[in-house]
Amino acid sequence: MVMVGAFRRRLVRQTLWLAMALAWPVTLGAQTGHDVAVVVHPDVPVDSLTTADLRRLVLGDRGFWPGSVRVTLLIRAPIAYERDVVLKNICEMTEAQFRQHWIAKVFRADTAVAPKIVYSSEMASDLVNRMAGAITFIDAAQVGRGMRVVKIDGRMPGDKGYTLH
Amino acid sequence: MTDHSHTRFIVHVTLVSILCLGTALPAVAQQPAHPAPPDDQAAREALPVYPSLHIAGFGDVNFAAQNRNDGPRGFTEGQFTLHMVSALSPRIAFFGELTFSPRLDGGTGNPPATGFNAEVERAIIRFDQSDELKVSFGRYHTPINWWNTAFHHGQWLQTSIGRPEMVQFGGRFIPVHFVGALVEGVVPSGGLNINYQAGIGNGRGSVISRAGDAGDNNDVPALLANVFIKPDRLFGLQIGASAYSDRITTIGRPDYNERILAGHAVWQHEDPEIIAEIADVRHTQVGTSLTTSGLAYYVQAAYRLPAPARLWKPYFRFEHIAIDANDVVFAGVPNLDGSIVGVRYDISTYVCIKAEGRFLKRVDNQPRANAWFSQIAFTF
Numbered sequence: 454m455v456m457v458g459a460f461r462r463r464l465v466r467q468t469l470w471l472a473m474a475l476a477w478p479v480t481l482g483a484q485t486g487h488d489v490a491v492v493v494h495p496d497v498p499v500d501s502l503t504t505a506d507l508r509r510l511v512l513g514d515r516g517f518w519p520g521s522v523r524v525t526l527l528i529r530a531p532i533a534y535e536r537d538v539v540l541k542n543i544c545e546m547t548e549a550q551f552r553q554h555w556i557a558k559v560f561r562a563d564t565a566v567a568p569k570i571v572y573s574s575e576m577a578s579d580l581v582n583r584m585a586g587a588i589t590f591i592d593a594a595q596v597g598r599g600m601r602v603v604k605i606d607g608r609m610p611g612d613k614g615y616t617l618h
Numbered sequence: 619m620t621d622h623s624h625t626r627f628i629v630h631v632t633l634v635s636i637l638c639l640g641t642a643l644p645a646v647a648q649q650p651a652h653p654a655p656p657d658d659q660a661a662r663e664a665l666p667v668y669p670s671l672h673i674a675g676f677g678d679v680n681f682a683a684q685n686r687n688d689g690p691r692g693f694t695e696g697q698f699t700l701h702m703v704s705a706l707s708p709r710i711a712f713f714g715e716l717t718f719s720p721r722l723d724g725g726t727g728n729p730p731a732t733g734f735n736a737e738v739e740r741a742i743i744r745f746d747q748s749d750e751l752k753v754s755f756g757r758y759h760t761p762i763n764w765w766n767t768a769f770h771h772g773q774w775l776q777t778s779i780g781r782p783e784m785v786q787f788g789g790r791f792i793p794v795h796f797v798g799a800l801v802e803g804v805v806p807s808g809g810l811n812i813n814y815q816a817g818i819g820n821g822r823g824s825v826i827s828r829a830g831d832a833g834d835n836n837d838v839p840a841l842l843a844n845v846f847i848k849p850d851r852l853f854g855l856q857i858g859a860s861a862y863s864d865r866i867t868t869i870g871r872p873d874y875n876e877r878i879l880a881g882h883a884v885w886q887h888e889d890p891e892i893i894a895e896i897a898d899v900r901h902t903q904v905g906t907s908l909t910t911s912g913l914a915y916y917v918q919a920a921y922r923l924p925a926p927a928r929l930w931k932p933y934f935r936f937e938h939i940a941i942d943a944n945d946v947v948f949a950g951v952p953n954l955d956g957s958i959v960g961v962r963y964d965i966s967t968y969v970c971i972k973a974e975g976r977f978l979k980r981v982d983n984q985p986r987a988n989a990w991f992s993q994i995a996f997t998f
Binding site: 503505508509514515516517521523525527545547548549550552553556557559560561562564565566567569570571576579580583584 | 664665666672701703705712742746748768769770772809853887
């Protein structure tokens, strides 16, 4: 009886360890995330942006690309990892501050067009290639072939010192 | 449940968990190189359509208690503000702002006064050539004062309950509205981000708190220029200066030339938030050298408390207005030395509650007026 009890306890313990071991990569992935790539429409005449340029684009202070093509900002809906990275690293704002910023921006008549919300990386990828002047943020691991990724401060996603992650 | 079945239950649950996690892992590992097509309806909705009218609103409900008669008491409805924006093409947009303000004399007179005043606060049509050049026409909040163009009639946007008295709606110190044309843009300047605005318009009307909506009442147009910088290296900082000139024509008085010089410095982060503005208004009787000058300034500081008290934002403002006793144009505009202290609590993303004490001194040898206000402000 004693041996059976010990076997059961060991079985439960080992099963729990196995579960934790399998769960670890998923948990780790959710906590650390990947680099976030800045993707633009193929016709946007820009290869590289500074963090300050990107901030002006995301906050609506810059509304045109060189050549006077109107910027269309596509940003993931709240809670998405890409949105959190942009708000924290580029805008230095909380979600509430970002929303208030854009409500005020439109109310001040600085711009007539607020950012367009995209609900998935697939939707972002599709629209950024369809809408002239579009810019969006996609998990670097999900960037497909043929998508136009711009450098930030001279670095591509995966480079050492890349700040969007 | 026996010992044995209990153990079996734990093992089953754990194995099911493993299976679930096991199906999740390949999904994480095998992210698609080519994205799947999106939901077509959502994508269609994201594509631009013209005209694209969007309506937003602001509202507030107030309560006031004060020891002197320097404003309303009890509950008051704030302004009901509707904001409309419509992109008419990729480069042309219309902006409008309507307010409905409760009247103290509602229902009196013959015919009876309405309960609310409706006002077209802003109506602007703008052509955007580029970031460097935007041209617009219409009725604006005069861009010679930062507060006047940052918050407009959206009480929810501003930290405090009330505006500084120098830009009070219906006030006379600064022309709050401007009817005319505006050219604006950003000058390429590296990381300095030099912004400019230049305007020509009707200036003040015969009632100087109002703009000349139905035309200029003299042949001298109002001119304005505003320049400000937003340096990249100090994100959140804005420093600017502006100038305004006009001729004021009122019934029963000689004409006066008006010249306003103003400046502002703003740190727009919330930890802290600092807003400081100053304006000098000079009036010179036409044909004479008789000149008077009025000075107003305020400094407001606020601080969004760190977590877990992040919803709270205490603030303080000091403001000062000094009017020359010989200034005929500003006859009746009171002096002010006042402080306000308050706190804003963001009950949700779009609703806040504010409580504020105001301690105002109008005349040197008279006691201060003390008042307490609270406000629920929201956007919808």
